Amino acid sequence: MAGRFTGKRALVTGGGRGIGRAIVERLAAEDAAVVVADVDLAHARSAAEALRDKGFTVEARTLDVGDPASFASFDERLDVLVANAGIQTFAPASELTVADWDRVLDVNARGTLLTLQLAARCLREGGAAVTVASIQALLPNALSANYAASKAAVLSLTKSFAAELAPRGIRVNAVAPGRIDTALSDFGSEQVGRITGQDAAEALQRRLSTNPLGRIGRPDEVAAAVAFLASDDASYITGECVNVCGGDVMA
Structure with missing residues (x-):
C-alpha cells in the first residue's frame, strides 16, 4: 500500500487527535507530506512530532474551521484535503x-x-477531497439533533462540491463513521448516560449488541476508507459516501 501518495501534499483538518490523527498517520505512512491543521496547536504539534520521529514528512498548523479568517494563510497547492474537524x-x-x-x-x-x-x-x-460525515446524518438522533443535522449538511455539501469540481478532475467524497473508539465517542456515552440516567458502559454494550459485526470501530479503519477515496484507486468515484460502521447502516 505504501507509495499511493508519493510526491503528494495533503491537509487534514482536526488532525491532532482521534479519527483525524489516524487519517494523518495513514496518509503519511503512504508517503504523503501532511499538514496537520487543528484549532488546538498543541495537539497538532504532538501528532506532527510523533510522525516526524518515524521519518515522515508532517507539519503542524493552526486552523479554526469555523472562522473564515483562519483560512487566509492557506494558499499552497494541495493534492488531498480531508475535512475532518467536528464537535x-x-x-x-x-x-x-x-x-x-x-x-x-x-x-x-x-x-x-x-x-x-x-x-x-x-x-x-x-486532486481529491474527503469529508467526514457520520451515520447520524442518516438516522434520528433525539439527543444530538444539531450534530445529526450538521452531518447531513456535510453530505449535501459533498455532493454539491463534487458536481462543481468534477470538470477540473477533482473528486469529492465522504465517509460516514459509526461508533468509533475515540475520546469523542467516550464523551458521547457519558453525556447520553447523564441525560438518560443509564450506565454509559451498559448503554454502549447494548448498542454494540445490535451491530452486525458486533464491535466498536477503530480510527484506523476510518482512515483506511479515507485513504482509498483520496487515492487513484477511487479515480472513478465522486459524490459518494462510504459508511464505516460495521453494518449499522446499509445503503
Missing part, C-alpha cells in the same frame, strides 16, 4: 439551545463549507 453537544431535541445549535453548525457545517472552498482554491487538477 458534538448533547441535549434532548426539545431542549436544544440556539447557542448549541449555532456552535455545532458553525464548526461542522460552515467549517466543511469553508474547507471545501479551500479545496476548490488549492487542490491541483485531479
